[in-house]
Amino acid sequence: MSHEHYDNPLVSRYASKAMSALWSPQVRHATWRKLWVALAEAEHELGLPVSQSQIDELKSRLEDIDFAAAARYEKELRHDVMAHVHAWGDQCPSARPIIHLGATSCYVTDNADLILMRQGMEMLRDKLVATIDRLSKFAVEYKDLPCLGYTHLQPAQPTTVGKRATLWCYDLVLDLEDLEHRIENLRFRGAKGTTGTQATFLTLFNGDHAKVEELDRRVAEKMGFAQRCAVTGQTYTRKLDVQILDVLDGIAQSAHKTGTDLRILQSNKEIEEPFEKQQIGSSAMAYKRNPMRSERMCSLARFVSSVTASIGQTVATQWMERTLDDSAVRRLSIPQAFLATDAILILYRNVVDGLVVYPKVITQRLAAELPFMATEEILMEGVRAGGDRQDLHERVRIHSHEAARQVKEHGLPNDLIERLKGDAAFAKVDLGAALDARRFVGRAPEQVEQFVSEIITSIRQRYQSTLGLAAEELKV
Template sequence: MKLIMIMRKKLGIDITNAQIAQLEKNLDNLDLEAAAEEEKLTRHDVMAHVHVYARLCPLAGPIIHLGATSCYVGDNTDIIIIRDGLEILLPKLATCIHYLTNFAEKYRDQPTLGFTHLQPAQLTTVGKRACLWLQDFLMDEKALSRVKNDLRFRGVKGTTGTQASFMALFDGDEKKVKNLDKLVTEMAGFDSAFIICGQTYSRKVDLEVVSALASLGATTHKMCTDLRLLANMKEIEEPFEKSQIGSSAMAYKRNPMRNERCCALSRHLIALHSNAANTAATQWLERTLDDSANRRITLAESFLCSDALLITLMNILEGLVVYPKVIEKHIAEELPFMATENIIMAVVQAGGDRQVCHEKIRVLSQEAGAQVKILGKPNDLVERIKKDEYFAAILPQLDKILDPSTFIGRAPSQVSEFIAEEVRPVLNKYAGKIIDKPVVLKI
């Protein structure tokens, strides 16, 4: 419609006001059922709609689709939908970042066991761990924003991208053809169109979009897997409603079903990346139609899956529950072993021999380890140290040496610096767009 009006009013093609008025009058009167029946006959989706529209507008019928090709309609529409879809997703991602930021700030100083190889390692803080997740989400925001900002309109290019049909319409006037392309692009809300394309815009565009969305899926899967592991340890839980049932058989269960849902959706989203990559790789010359059916599924599912993912994530992150006493209990079980080097250093500073102290600690640690692993008893290394006269000189310092807050390094400061320098500038972009009351998506 815009194309026809531009060609007449600005570029001089012979199109009457009556034709334009008839097209406008019937714009919302399209019979989709009739178009579906027409498609059964023509086996062509765009031409089915053109034929139905032409029957509604007999005066304007001869000029509908003038100079255009199906990909003028389909590909330009897809680019608009991709842009609008990203504009829907990005504020939801920013909302997830917002809630996760609040969580990181709240627990910036809360010591917790770090894990490498899923084995207890040096302490970190709950807030610092949340920043690991946050950093990945910031990368997703950057990737999706870049993809959106890099989008270009296909524009008015004709059947193989050469604009030959429009050159014929404008009697070889290249300036008018370029002007038409520019005007349509601007009316669609884009700053630029591809100079070069075949019958379609490059399917690398789809690949970049789906790749960024799949990367969001990877980020989400990693974080939600971490939360599932922490739920197993009873350290952190997703929101659990008062009347919620965890298991039909085991009434006590509090299954992390939202995080499990996110992992399930994320795996599907990640898998869609290969579809987009294979479609881009297998386009022949100026185009081949084996992209069409695939893209209709892959693009739609990528956006719908991402939307469901972010809605669920907002609900999780807005209501995460932390159990500090459980975290402290787990630290207490492991910290005596981690503190042995600090104990040795304290003994040396008090005049002891490092090698002698090391051997003492080694023997006591092995004995305490046997209590834990063989007899299933609590870690009693501290009690063993307190009973051994060799360590009498450092006993007044022992509680300080075993203070978890002395084992977290710069973690709290790192949280504050990261949020101030990297997170806040991103959130500022979405001022007024953060969603206040996320709801859980029922799937």
């Protein structure tokens, strides 16, 4: 590894080796060659002067890419696709005349991007499913543990730790649905010609429209695509890039929300992300246990969102049949969006696998607020015991405000229940029973069970083969 040039941290620190390899020059240009072979095969099958021996020669050097030769050609020609055509032609002299026959550069560049993005989405899907599976198991484990709910980040009606985890998990489930949809319905650019009119192919086939259409269909089929773009310019519509990256952005948004929640909960000492024995939280404050995994997850999520925005701008600025100002931004944005999302899901899985829950702290924080939340229940019990609703309401209001003043101004414990016990109007109310937190969580435990039964079970059934995959190692 060279330490004299910039090194992309998405590769060296965050993303998996598999995702990094997917976007490597070797895989990309080998994919170009596979596309050229598919085109040559289809042309041969449909009667063009492309021989089987030429195709066999191309296949024999499919993975053997001379990058040095391609670089020399590109320096001279200033055209990356033609540089690789010439470099491969040097390796396959008899096939040289038919490489790229009838095609435009976007035949290989665009179709390869679609192939790589599909493979990338499949890799992300497997990580997403594993994270959903682990998070749902955490939800079941803690479905009955009451905790303080929050709205506006202020104490609110209690929920359970497990029910809150289903909120995180359901966001990922919706992301999975989007991801599955994009994988299933991804369209291939195909063999559409220089400006999408297939004019060159029509000339090659002597005006036979049926053969031109069949060529397009066969190439797509050979590359594993059931659907093709109905029409294209020189490129496929960049709207496809936006649709795909929007799904990645959705995963990032979900992870950011969970990461933020966990950072707040760790600050409250209720739940902590994994913290290793020798891990250092701060170079100055040795006692610190910072939520660095969740923080990194949020940071990478913001990066994905910023990348997605640039792709949307690219769609808006593609003039007529295409402009080349899409090239540089797509070379940067698309691979990095996949690498960053991959890194996010590695972090998410790592965090969920090692979450530490502190029930006593959770119970203590809930107990400090529960008397206020129990007042409506207490009020109803007082009415059942024969009290006047309006009188009881006023007494609860006065006692609550005084208890809150003691907490806020003097830092004293919440003594609302003690105050109510001293009020004869509540003598017939079982105030102890009113503070049972389980009475205030509604159907939270049952909702967790229903969520797993109705939603998660079907996901597990569809992806049984991927659930046993080991988690990726967290690099840093």
